[in-house]
Amino acid sequence: MTEHAKGAGFCCADHSGVANAQGILAQAEARARARGLRLTPVRHRTLEILLQAHGALGAYDVLGQLAAEGYGTQPPVAYRALNFLVENGLAHRIRRLNAFTACAHPAQDHRAAFLICTRCDSVTEAPAQAISDALARAALDAGFQLDRATIEAVGLCHACTDVPA
Amino acid sequence: MTEHAKGAGFCCADHSGVANAQGILAQAEARARARGLRLTPVRHRTLEILLQAHGALGAYDVLGQLAAEGYGTQPPVAYRALNFLVENGLAHRIRRLNAFTACAHPAQDHRAAFLICTRCDSVTEAPAQAISDALARAALDAGFQLDRATIEAVGLCHACTDVPA
DNA sequence: TATCTGATGTTATATCATAACAGTCAAGGC
DNA sequence: GCCTTGACTGTTATGATATAACATCAGATA
Numbered sequence: 249m250t251e252h253a254k255g256a257g258f259c260c261a262d263h264s265g266v267a268n269a270q271g272i273l274a275q276a277e278a279r280a281r282a283r284g285l286r287l288t289p290v291r292h293r294t295l296e297i298l299l300q301a302h303g304a305l306g307a308y309d310v311l312g313q314l315a316a317e318g319y320g321t322q323p324p325v326a327y328r329a330l331n332f333l334v335e336n337g338l339a340h341r342i343r344r345l346n347a348f349t350a351c352a353h354p355a356q357d358h359r360a361a362f363l364i365c366t367r368c369d370s371v372t373e374a375p376a377q378a379i380s381d382a383l384a385r386a387a388l389d390a391g392f393q394l395d396r397a398t399i400e401a402v403g404l405c406h407a408c409t410d411v412p413a
Numbered sequence: 414m415t416e417h418a419k420g421a422g423f424c425c426a427d428h429s430g431v432a433n434a435q436g437i438l439a440q441a442e443a444r445a446r447a448r449g450l451r452l453t454p455v456r457h458r459t460l461e462i463l464l465q466a467h468g469a470l471g472a473y474d475v476l477g478q479l480a481a482e483g484y485g486t487q488p489p490v491a492y493r494a495l496n497f498l499v500e501n502g503l504a505h506r507i508r509r510l511n512a513f514t515a516c517a518h519p520a521q522d523h524r525a526a527f528l529i530c531t532r533c534d535s536v537t538e539a540p541a542q543a544i545s546d547a548l549a550r551a552a553l554d555a556g557f558q559l560d561r562a563t564i565e566a567v568g569l570c571h572a573c574t575d576v577p578a
Numbered sequence: 579t580a581t582c583t584g585a586t587g588t589t590a591t592a593t594c595a596t597a598a599c600a601g602t603c604a605a606g607g608c
Numbered sequence: 609g610c611c612t613t614g615a616c617t618g619t620t621a622t623g624a625t626a627t628a629a630c631a632t633c634a635g636a637t638a
Contacts, residue, residue: 288585307625320587327626328586343508344563346594346625361548363557374551382544383526383566390539391571392528398509400563401548406556453616472594485618492595493617511594511625 266350269299276338276354285336290319294329295350298339303369304347342371344400349373359397365405372405431515434464441503441519450501455484459494460515463504468534469512507536509565514538524562530570537570 266272276295280287287295297313298305311326319325330348333339338354341347342362351360352373361376376399387394431437441460445452452460462478463470476491484490495513498504503519506512507527516525517538526541541564552559 286585290586322588323626324628325587343565361551363552363555363559365557366560372555372557374555374557376548376551379544379547379551382547383541383564386526386539386541386544387528387566387568390528390537391574392530392537392539392566393569393574394528394566395531395568397566398563399548400508401552401557401559402562403552403560404558409556409558451615455617487619488595489597490618 266299266301266352269296269350272350272352272354273299276351279338279354280336283336290314290325291329291332293317293319294326295333295338298333298348298350301349304342304345304349304371306345306347310348340373342400343398344402345369345371347371359399361399361401363405364400364402365408366402367404367408367411370405370407431464431466431517434461434515437515437517437519438464441516444503444519445501448501455479455490456494456497458482458484459491460498460503463498463513463515466514469507469510469514469536471510471512475513505538507565508563509567510534510536512536524564526564526566528570529565529567530573531567532569532573532576535570535572 273296277287277292279285293314294310297310301309307323307326307330310330311321311323314326314329315321330339330341333350334341334348337351337357339348339350340360340362342349342364344364349362349371353360359376359380361374361379363372363374365371379399380397383397383399384394438461442452442457444450458479459475462475466474472488472491472495475495476486476488479490479494480486495504495506498515499506499513502516502522504513504515505525505527507514507529509529514527514536518525524541524545526539526544528537528539530536544564545562548562548564549559
């Protein structure tokens with residue numbers, strides 16, 4: 249995702265990114281402390297950038313912001329910070345979009361599914377315990393030892409469903 | 414995926430690709446006929462290539478084979494054929510791998526989940542109706558109008574679970 | 579202080595994907 | 609017959625995503 253204006257007006261109330269970004273950031277910081285993770289300046293800032301974004305951000309979108317703020321200018325800078333956040337449960341990678349989004353519930357370990365709106369590009373994190381359980385059963389039936397899973401749905405978000413075209 | 418030797422010996426019995434490739438190909442042809450789809454030479458051959466492969470194939474892997482056989486040599490040739498197959502239910506795109514795999518059950522419309530082995534790179538298509546139902550409920554709860562979904566699990570396949578390391 | 583480790587930064591390159599346009603060919607209308 | 613049309617195939621060129629490999633730096637520690 250590089251074009252973010254698409255859904256302006258539909259995706260959220262105030263266009264300032266994720267609702268309760270401050271609260272989520274605080275949860276993420278707490279999680280990092282609790283686990284001895286080093287939430288360094290680049291990593292912290294990367295998380296903030298994700299939280300302030302509408303929808304998911306591509307690595308190069310993040311890189312652009314980081315570079316503009318005096319951090320490194322090359323792709324690995326962004327990929328490393330993003331991968332760190334993903335590996336430690338502070339962000340998610342949305343494979344369908346080749347993009348990343350802040351985790352909405354960093355306080356808990358949880359299974360998440362992502363609801364991707366094709367009209368406004370918003371990405372919503374939905375609780376996925378039930379889905380995950382069903383997947384675990386399917387894996388078991390296949391003799392497959394499940395590690396992690398990606399569950400991504402595309403369709404129209406609540407706001408966009410109401411709008412004709 | 415570009416390296417396919419990784420799991421040789423673990424992923425399947427005879428290393429000749431998908432079990433019952435001929436039967437699946439016949440089903441796919443029937444589906445194409447029934448729907449008036451044009452399974453042209455490139456498309457047909459692309460499907461065969463997927464069926465003969467171990468695991469999923471990257472678009473450039475497919476392209477390499479097509480090019481070697483006298484078809485076009487440029488990326489769009491492969492992407493067009495692959496996208497055609499995916500759009501018409503004859504193949505699946507595995508987003509986690511940036512790769513494609515033949516549909517194992519082209520005779521029926523169905524929901525599928527993919528079990529991706531991290532050791533041997535095999536990709537197994539598992540029935541996903543229950544998972545899909547759970548996802549539909551989650552979407553409904555979120556007021557999300559679900560269109561399609563991607564469900565991909567990573568872990569160890571049955572064969573690789575048995576092998577120590 | 580010397581050393582080690584993890585983080586950050588760089589250069590360079592690999593990998594995946596599509597836009598835009600030209601040529602081909604079969605089907606159907608005249 | 610022959611022309612139009614539309615779908616398909618092919619090309620060139622470029623864009624977008626991602627990582628390998630190596631240099632540097634700061635803080636922890638022996």
